[in-house]
Amino acid sequence: MAFSLSHPSVVGGAILGFGFRKVITLLVLLLAIQLHAPAHAELAEMHLCNESTTTTIYVAQAYEHNWGEYKVSGWTEVPPGLGGFLGLRCFYLSGGLSTPTFIAIVHKDAAGRFALYGYDITDHANLYPGGWWFCVDPVKNFKVTGYSFEDLQKCPKGTVLMIFPHLIKSSEGEEAFLRIPANPASDAKLATLEEIVQGTFGAIALDVSTGQYGLGTGRINEKYARSAALEDCGKAACKIIGVVHGQCLSVAAVDSMQYKVDVGATKEAAVEAALDACNSNHGSCKTQVTFCSF
Known part of the structure; x- marks a missing residue:
């Protein structure tokens, strides 16, 4: 909402000539404008918990990390825990705004190859084949930025497109705890990173x-x-x-x-x-x- 005054009595800092009542009136107007201005949303906080006692998982995420600025980054390492609720290993993921956050989870398969998995994460959308594709570096840590989710699909050298199978819906100021099961279903493995590098x-x-x-x-x-x-x-x-x-x-x-x-x-x-x-x-x-x- 635009707010401007063209009266000469307020030009050049001449507000002191207003008188007390006019000053109060102006302050009330300014306060009303502030109350009607759009508020900035609080960041959503996400914690990813590894229920496995043997497997280290790695996470990449794509989200709006600032107003009009988007980022896809990884890999956040989440080591295995000690077992039981108190033994969970939970790591804080970068908080995004109250907009969708897409998650990709990678760990070694039975043959020791790094692979992308689609887990059943309770209370969140498990997209699997309908997920969004974003640029990742399958070998090392990475960060790709842009001004939209679509920008995160324009891969710089050294990165490839990979599907992000999970959509985490967070609200303003919400703390979300994502528990990754210790034993994935037999069909949870989507592709090895080697297959992803070779193409779709x-x-x-x-x-x-x-x-x-x-x-x-x-x-x-x-x-x-x-x-x-x-x-x-x-x-x-x-x-x-x-x-x-x-x-x-x-x-x-x-x-x-x-x-x-x-x-x-x-x-x-x-x-x-x-x-x-x-x-x-x-x-x-x-x-x-x-x-x-x-």
Whole structure:
């Protein structure tokens, strides 16, 4: 709300000539403006608690850390605890404003490889395949800043896009305690960091009786890519005919019964490989569909 006075009696600091009553009136007006001005929200405080007694977890978060300024940063190390409620290891995460905070949790899998996990965090949104993607450095600590969440998806050199599977909804001044279970579900692992560096997964499904197909691209793992392609295809008879990881895929065919699928580092390479394979097996083929999933 704008507030201005053009009367010459207040120009140049001449407020002393106002008289006591006018001074009081002005102060009341200024107080009214202050009361109607938008208040600054208190920071939300988030504490992440590791329920495991053996596994160290690492956390990255994306949030609005200041008015109009956004940040994605990590990795916050949360060591294992001693067991039981009193033995929990809880670490304070950087407090964001009362806006969404996206969380990514990484730790070693059974084979000793660092992997991204999707946990069931009670009372918060577990996004999994529908999560937001932000830039991370999969090897060392990092910080990427911008003026919107979208800016945090423009990756500087040395970083790659990774899905953030959890949405933490915090209110002004709220203290949120996020308890990470000690034993993740068997399907909680979304992808290893090595797979994430190589790129996203894509898949194509085809109903050979009708020629209808569906695509699933830009997915964190093969399972989600397959599921998306089958859903996009939309028929009970649809079957997966090709999967790609960090590359391009092309389908060349004579008809829906006679086709070949191949991949390549570029669309052109994939098209050439699919056409060569199809022509060698079925004769005069044409490219039907080509897509990439980097």
